[in-house]
Amino acid sequence: MKRREIAAKLDRRPRRGASWERAWDRQAARRGVALLLAGLLLFSFGGEARGAEGEKGAGDPVLPKVEADAYILMSADTGEVFAGKDIHAQLPMASTTKIMTGLLAAESGPLDQLYTVSAEDVNTEGSMLGLKAGDQLTLRDLMTGMLLKSGNDAAACVASVVAGDQFVERMNEKAAQLGMADTHFTNPSGLPDDAHYSSAYDMAILARAALQNPDFAAICGSSEAAIAVSGTRWHLRNSNRLLREMEGAVGMKTGFTKKAGRCLVSAATRDGATLICVTLHCYDDWRVHKDLMDYGFGTGDRQPTDPTYVATLDVVGGTAETVSVRVESDLEELLLKDGSALKKTVNLPPFLYAPVAEGQVVGEILYTAGEGEALRVEIVASQGVAAKETPKKGFWQWLLGLFQKKDR
Template identity: 45%
Template sequence: MVRKWAACLAAVLLFVTVGPSARAAAVSARAYALVEQTTGRVIAGADMGERLPMASTTKIMTGLLACESGELDKTFTVPPEALTVEGSSMGLQPDESITLRALVYGLLLESGNDAANSIAMLLGGSVEGFAAQMNAKARALHLNDTHFANPSGLGADGHYTTALDLARLGAYAMKNPDFAQIVGTRRATVSYNGIANARTLINHNRLLGSYDGEIGIKTGFTKKSGRCLVSCARRGGVTLVLATLNDPDDWRDHAALLDQGFSELQARPLLAAPVERRVRVTDGARDTVAVRCDPAVSAALRAEETGQVAMQVRLPGKVEAPVRAGQKIGELRFTLDGAEIAHGDLLAVAAVAKAPPRPNPFVSFFRGVGAFFARLFGQKNQKSVASRA
């Protein structure tokens, strides 16, 4: 009897346990991960670490590298060999002149495989060379379960990611202003074979304009991968990124999971009052300077997490004059379970000028001695002149 009750209790506990690894019954995705954008911390997910194909969500990395290249407004010539690729296209013509920015619009709105190959060849020398750059960036971002074989997402051996890696890649990419602007655009016009604004591009992300707060980012589909989607939405100071892999009902799942995230998280203030400290100033007109962090520091938290946030004060032992008013001297670091969730700058309240140079005591001494003897010999010379007179 006791064993029977214990078994029933265990079943109940298993049923009600929720957390990042728990699968919501209503979600049809093979794997998903919902993360908070600023920190990348997991809000919800299931099978987040399973390596799966990701179709055209691959183009998030391709577009990110293009946006980070510093050449968005440079004009390139489309390599004809880049256009011999199957699948979706932005309609590039061989040898047409076009800016890299326009290629990225075609890549991320129309999901053009021709744009993906063109970007790869122009920035990486070849598809393989650019894939190497993509993998280097993945390693730099600690996306350890992600590997790219091409810039478009067409099926290939060794081309995979996980829901968690993909969500965190999306969160990182959305911090790039050019990338965020492009994926948040519903319709754009770019040049067509030398004719300005003759090519119209339509964003495939249906959540733009239909889900409250949606600001990006990328769709994907192949027969092998199924429907893949990464979306980003912002409400009330909270930004969430959701990645689903092999999800036949991705539009509905994204709306439901994002709603769940926004119901749990709010932008909550971390300081009830300004934090002030004093720092020693060397070579200054004053010995110390006051520094302050205003209380407008917040983080996306659940209600029960507010009391679990720890604060660390990071200040140097001293600062050298001159100090400008508003100069950053240190910072406050806020952590939850050891992971940083926010920080606030400690700024100088007032300026401290550099102190005037102090006279060297040895120089002053010898100057005094010199002045004494100068006066002494001057007096003697006056007496000699007077006696001769």
């Protein structure tokens, strides 16, 4: 077939002058229209994914991209879940286990008692603080070495001090008390074991409880600390980089094993509100936690509580007929997920029996939001009320009363 016939069939008939240019202009125009239509289609489909992970619609918050086996972002105040993935999946949690170990230690009693390290305590594996048999240090310093440097030897010592061979049983009992339904512990440090697991949700619940203990919170929130080992001062730097790199960071614990991957539990406080973030098997956990915290604090609504609540209750059998009651809380507002509504319920008895002690807990204010757990704020008596003394009756008064009853 001749060249002109082929060109005619393809509508590309060559002509003298500008004919070739006009042909190519028509093709370019068709291509431009096609590209424009494709762009409009992509834009319209992209607009349907508003609020999706890593994407953004007009005016919508951006949920950062998270590559983890499981994660959660939770309010430390109400337990409300801001974001998450596979939050109840049972997974290994590595050294974030030490949050439970530290909480049990903080709740066990005096933290300044001296403990002598045994050979059995240092016969462990994994990350070590560097203790030797015969070293002496306090339970507080053992907790510090365990939480800041993730020392498995320190964790073994803590377990020995608190409950000895019964420590793991105590861990599981505490987990049950906290409602950690997807958790089971087999050791105090997080060493790999098929029967040692938790979930992102459970670790967030544990973190909430641990933050409420002032001794634990002070230790896990320290970027640096010093401990005394047999009279020698050791300076420790917390392995949790977020304490130095993330706004408002207040803890909590890092973790890593080959089986569990990188695990991290963090907490941050901004403008009086606290969020907890947990990631399990997340290779980019430092960035993810920063981004999730920014997301939560940036999109949450702050709603006021009632830290100055005052009421009056009747008193039966007291030297005063009423008593003033109040809340004892510095919590002025709660951070809630966008769209959640804060509900307040006041639980008080209709009256009190004397005696009433100053500071006695007489009721509570219950705050709930979304599907999160409740935040309970105690209501206490502002002052004491003594019981009214009943005058003792003499013999003749008793006898007179007896006859008066018979007359009736």
